[in-house]
Amino acid sequence: xxALNNILHESNTEDFSKSDFLEKLNRDKLNFxxxxxxxxxxxxxLQRKINELNKLNKIPDIVLFLEHDNVYTFGKNADKNFLLxxxxxxxxxxxxxxxxxxxxxxxxxxGYPIINLNNYxxxxxxxxxxxxxxxxxxxxxxxxxxxxxxxxxGVWVEDDKICAMGVRISRWVTMHGFALNVKPDMKYFDGMIxxxxxxxxxxxxxxxxxxxxxxxxxxxxxxEKFNRAFVRYEL
Numbered sequence: 088x089x090a091l092n093n094i095l096h097e098s099n100t101e102d103f104s105k106s107d108f109l110e111k112l113n114r115d116k117l118n119f120x121x122x123x124x125x126x127x128x129x130x131x132x133l134q135r136k137i138n139e140l141n142k143l144n145k146i147p148d149i150v151l152f153l154e155h156d157n158v159y160t161f162g163k164n165a166d167k168n169f170l171l172x173x174x175x176x177x178x179x180x181x182x183x184x185x186x187x188x189x190x191x192x193x194x195x196x197x198g199y200p201i202i203n204l205n206n207y208x209x210x211x212x213x214x215x216x217x218x219x220x221x222x223x224x225x226x227x228x229x230x231x232x233x234x235x236x237x238x239x240x241g242v243w244v245e246d247d248k249i250c251a252m253g254v255r256i257s258r259w260v261t262m263h264g265f266a267l268n269v270k271p272d273m274k275y276f277d278g279m280i281x282x283x284x285x286x287x288x289x290x291x292x293x294x295x296x297x298x299x300x301x302x303x304x305x306x307x308x309x310x311e312k313f314n315r316a317f318v319r320y321e322l
Contacts, residue, residue: 114147119310122153134262151199155191162186174278184263186253194271204259221312247290
């Protein structure tokens with residue numbers, strides 16, 4: 088394990104069935120763990136394990152940060168026609184999150200908050216708005232002016248989506264989350280209709296800034312915004 092300020096760095100973890108890092112979590116605060124690049128199915132299994140343990144109050148709230156190999160994922164009620172026949176080679180996964188089709192791949196920072204909303208506010212709309220504000224405030228730190236579009240998921244820079252979002256909430260414990268485009272291979276977005284929205288485009292931090300952003304700094308800023316947004320009730 089390497090320290091990334093208050094963030095556990097577990098990118099060398101290969102056997103998630105052990106999940107040894109869960110024993111290092113602090114029960115008195117929101118925890119952040121960076122896992123590096125991980126297979127989508129393995130990370131999904133890990134999410135489900137943490138989600139169930141959190142429901143049983145066996146582990147505290149946690150935000151997982153990671154990258155995936157190239158994969159298209161469908162939300163549980165997604166329209167399969169939004170994946171175009173011309174899409175580049177990538178895995179295709181049917182997920183249990185909300186939303187339409189989404190792409191994940193290298194150069195995209197994925198965040199999976201597994202948080203018990205019983206300790207904060209039992210509101211799906213509040214949770215989604217909190218995630219949006221966290222990303223908007225993070226992007227502003229890098230001088231990227233982003234916003235939300237009413238009735239449309241994610242975070243936008245004018246008419247281009249820079250961050251996709253899709254969540255699942257069971258007994259008020261969350262999973263899945265957001266995918267922030269840092270410097271992905273943009274050709275993969277040409278192989279789909281992102282989130283089923285045909286009239287808008289996709290962008291990245293790299294396209295907006297014309298320079299690379301270090302994950303270390305980015306994760307630290309997002310974690311800081313999470314800590315400000317999610318303040319536990321005194322129970």
